[in-house]
Amino acid sequence: MNKSFDQSPCAKELSQVFAHIDSNKDLFVDRLLEYLRHPSISVENIGMEVVAELLVRMLSDLGFEAQMIQTPGCPVVMARWERVPGAPTVLLYGHYDVQPPDPLEAWVSPPFEPRIRDGRVYARGAGDNKGQHFAQILALESHLAVHGRLPCNVLFLLEGEEEVGSPNLAGFVRAHVDRLKSDLVVTADGPGHESGQPIITYGVRGIASFELRARAANRDVHSGNFGGVVPNPIWTLVHLLATMKNRDGEITIDGFYDDVVPPTDIERVAATSLRLEADHIKQEFGLIELDAPTDRPVADRLMFHPTFTINGFHGGYGGAGSKTVLPHEALVKCDARLVERQNPEDILAKMEAHVKKNAPGVEFVRTESTLPSKTPLDSPFSDVVQHAVYAAHGVEPLIYPTLPATLPDYVFTKLLGAPSFVIPYANYDEANHAPNENITIDCFLKGIRTGAALLDGLGRLAGS
């Protein structure tokens, strides 16, 4: 935190909204259960339009101008409420698609028959992401119920393909840049911190992934009859890879680090204060030491440094015992996690040039690329967002300059040019993508409060 929080009770307008949320909490939970009954599995194209239409109806009922917009994949729900001239416009992003519920037999209660147990709502989508964007909707509803209006302008963007990698999100945002113009973007998604302390993240790493395919002979041959004569594509890939990253963990591709922006002082301070401990990770994963370079702080590794991971290496015999084969093809799959301002297309071009130079016969196949994203910690809206989380939780949020994984946040920061904040509403153990997905009722209600406090804070900004 770059300043201490105002410890005074929140302003009267917000207190009234919090009181409304508190007195409607049972009803809100019941309505969440009702929403979670509707499957919307993007990868299987199950129930997508039904849920999109449901959302359009919910938001229309709140007075939003809402519509379902088709894409080459699943439809997007877009909704707007813009009636406070001079106030900021916040874009709320979420996704209404869910993961498939397999394995079904591992669920205590069926994934689309929501149940409450021990203060948690269990259902597919409870945490990821229906419970979270439904909390955002209830925040809007609560403000409207208490005050008859919202304190600021709101755009709602709910996509239906997050669980399949958001293949059409960037295209959609590019096609609708004017209609999506906003002052900031807030995403409620992901699990919170293990401690229960709220989190705000300001950035994500990008990704560039690719395959290396090596072939030699037109078929596998006998290692005795042709060893030393027929080239071995596994050796080719081993020697190639060894030129791409050294044993000290340094990526040795020409220009790979050229565009890396080192963290700012306040990012460094924030990262350090997260107390990400090497010992904790070693214990969790049963490691003797961390990856090279071993003296790099964990927070630096995860937030401020790019990576080059081999996801898989496959060639030749892998069964029991030995087989005297000299294989004729081998495949390596890799991903590089990129930090601000590395560009995945540029990195892939550099990787490919390196491969062409060092192992001309190896095929380089691009598979995925997503830009990194970072919102400055001293962004103009940073204080408002942090205050809102504090107001809702009564606890100061943890500030993550960067999440180590990849999300398509760049569509907001780079395509829309808006600062982007991710505030996970779900509990740490939400079991997203797994059986018995859940959200605690406490997290769900704090999510509604966070949404309400954010709107209030943004409205206050206009009036200040």
Place this chain on the structure above:
Amino acid sequence: MNKSFDQSPCAKELSQVFAHIDSNKDLFVDRLLEYLRHPSISVENIGMEVVAELLVRMLSDLGFEAQMIQTPGCPVVMARWERVPGAPTVLLYGHYDVQPPDPLEAWVSPPFEPRIRDGRVYARGAGDNKGQHFAQILALESHLAVHGRLPCNVLFLLEGEEEVGSPNLAGFVRAHVDRLKSDLVVTADGPGHESGQPIITYGVRGIASFELRARAANRDVHSGNFGGVVPNPIWTLVHLLATMKNRDGEITIDGFYDDVVPPTDIERVAATSLRLEADHIKQEFGLIELDAPTDRPVADRLMFHPTFTINGFHGGYGGAGSKTVLPHEALVKCDARLVERQNPEDILAKMEAHVKKNAPGVEFVRTESTLPSKTPLDSPFSDVVQHAVYAAHGVEPLIYPTLPATLPDYVFTKLLGAPSFVIPYANYDEANHAPNENITIDCFLKGIRTGAALLDGLGRLAGS
């Protein structure tokens, strides 16, 4: 060839044996068909004792002192005829086990119902190895039929586990060194040359094989969440392997080449005269160039240099598309083909020391080891063997100083201390280990003649 052959017709004694073979050829082929009717599949333990007993009977009927000797696996047939004091003793080696016949549907006629088509006998074992050692038996029989005695002393050793890697052969030879004492060993096995020209091989490469097993975390992790933090066992193996062999094809293990004996001048001349052409191999396997070092002659690669082959590399994701995984384990399988006088145990110790030094966390698991073997081209029995092949074929044999693959010949050269010659009797396209295995009747008869000429030559040696 180190000297030109005597072009005169063979001596009278041998001519008579050749005449006997010629006048009995139809009967001999019929008796081969009968022998091939008996399955003896070692890996499935089918019919082994039946065929071993059959062989004991055949050899006893010829006047051999023959017996079946149990081993921890399939029995060995051992037989002796030693009635010519002062004459050399030749050990004839072969194996009576065959490969399983699968896939059955690919056979034109059933594998254990031998058929003659287009001058070939089709059956499992026709070439590998029943047809070949049966020709050796018929050579003995023909000498005995014509002259009532053999020209030299003969030991016969027929094992039943060659197709499963001869796991008990070395132990058997060690246990019976005194009973197996002989002046030379002759093996009739393998396919001949594509041209039909006869072959004599004087050596084989050895093998040392092992696995490298690397583990890092106690489970796979997400490459985004933990890339740059959790070590990657695939990178560990890539960096380790890159220290073991360089891009120029040089094996960079301390002391790896210490015991390599360079070829003698006559081995070099023999190898060169084989005209093993790089272009032929490139065309056969669709290669642009051979393995590094690219300027090394093919014969040198195959006969006089050791290899280090990665048979397989497996770790992480290998399915369709991409998966952002950081794998927690990876496995590499390797073999090294060794030349005279490298010792596989010594090589494995050097490999393991290298691994312990360069990647202490990687597990080194030995899987196989067989010594190389080489009989000098100027061995005292070399001329006799070469002359015998010439006498039988009317064509000079091709001389292979070393076969590139591995056979357990060291049990003869190193355990018995005898020179060892391998003379393939089968045709190049015998389809050993495959459906429609066969031997041409011409090759079968020339095999009998070769066996007969060899006995004759060895007897002549005693008389000279």
